[in-house]
Amino acid sequence: MSVYDLTGRKAMVTGGARGLGEGMARALARAGAAVVVADIREDLGKATASSLREEGANAEFVALDITSDDSWGQAMPQAIAHLSGLDILVNNAGVEITSLLVDLDAESARRMLDVNVLGTALGIKHGFRAMRPGGAGGSGGAIVNVASVAATIAFPGIAVYSATKSAVDRLTRVAAMESGKLGYGVRVNCVYPGLVPTEMGNQLAVDCAEIGLFPSPQEAAGAVIGLTPLGRLGEVPDIADAVVFLASDGARFITGAGLPVDGGMGM
Numbered sequence: 001m002s003v004y005d006l007t008g009r010k011a012m013v014t015g016g017a018r019g020l021g022e023g024m025a026r027a028l029a030r031a032g033a034a035v036v037v038a039d040i041r042e043d044l045g046k047a048t049a050s051s052l053r054e055e056g057a058n059a060e061f062v063a064l065d066i067t068s069d070d071s072w073g074q075a076m077p078q079a080i081a082h083l084s085g086l087d088i089l090v091n092n093a094g095v096e097i098t099s100l101l102v103d104l105d106a107e108s109a110r111r112m113l114d115v116n117v118l119g120t121a122l123g124i125k126h127g128f129r130a131m132r133p134g135g136a137g138g139s140g141g142a143i144v145n146v147a148s149v150a151a152t153i154a155f156p157g158i159a160v161y162s163a164t165k166s167a168v169d170r171l172t173r174v175a176a177m178e179s180g181k182l183g184y185g186v187r188v189n190c191v192y193p194g195l196v197p198t199e200m201g202n203q204l205a206v207d208c209a210e211i212g213l214f215p216s217p218q219e220a221a222g223a224v225i226g227l228t229p230l231g232r233l234g235e236v237p238d239i240a241d242a243v244v245f246l247a248s249d250g251a252r253f254i255t256g257a258g259l260p261v262d263g264g265m266g267m
């Protein structure tokens with residue numbers, strides 16, 4: 001059960017095939033929303049949508065590469081057709097490639113900029129076009145972008161990733177301003193998740209050890225826990241519930257905000 005009722009709402013979650021995005025899709029569905037799982041990984045995304053349907057949700061998969069304007073141009077009408085509208089867009093898909101700055105690989109940096117910054121910006125573009133008055137998705141709604149605690153602290157090994165997540169934070173503020181000023185009726189907020197042991201989170205701990213920052217992945221994770229007042233790593237539902245809140249009417253007077261969901265690590 002969710003404390004925030006999304007019955008009748010229509011939600012699209014990018015990167016919804018696994019990890020945090022899957023958890024967000026599940027939490028939105030449990031709160032009553034119909035959900036489109038949008039992801040570049042068709043195999044995983046279809047399986048996730050089907051497992052949501054087994055739980056009784058109205059869920060479909062749509063193929064999407066968030067870095068491509070054309071892909072958004074195809075995926076958004078498909079999502080709107082499946083859902084009969086759109087009220088909620090979660091720009092969650094992202095990538096992290098760990099590296100010390102002295103070893104920076106330009107291609108890896110470009111990939112993170114492409115997915116995390118351009119991909120999120122294109123998501124906002126297509127979300128606005130769908131949800132603003134006269135848009136194919138209906139009128140008004142909420143966008144939730146997924147930044148990171150990395151946008152609020154300095155942790156070694158993730159400089160470019162942190163920069164891309166700071167960009168997501170700024171994109172959120174300007175998007176909220178444009179939406180408000182131009183009367184789109186779309187609230188735009190972001191979350192800053194702390195470390196969660198998804199495939200990305202686990203790989204980050206492994207990579208931090210591999211580049212010599214910590215003796216082992218366990219000690220990398222332990223260092224994060226040591227920096228976290230609540231004394232543990234995040235869990236997928238911790239982040240998903242915050243997204244449900246920001247998407248719901250419980251957050252009806254909140255826009256342009258960044259919500260830390262990190263056990264206090266970034267305070």
Ligand SMILES: NC(=O)c1ccc[n+]([C@@H]2O[C@H](COP(=O)([O-])OP(=O)(O)OC[C@H]3O[C@@H](n4cnc5c(N)ncnc54)[C@H](O)[C@@H]3O)[C@@H](O)[C@H]2O)c1
Pocket residue numbers: 014015016017018019020021038039040041064065066067092093094095096115119146147148149192193194195196197198199200201
């Ligand atoms: N896990 C963490 O510790 C953590 C912490 C803070 C923020 N985040 C952010 O949360 C989001 C989700 O992270 P996660 O841990 O679930 O990662 P993950 O790697 O487990 O899942 C990411 C999903 O995004 C999809 N994706 C990647 N590139 C895509 C593209 N171009 N188009 C469409 N889909 C694409 C992947 O296929 C995958 O399903 C990311 O933006 C990440 O930066 C994660």
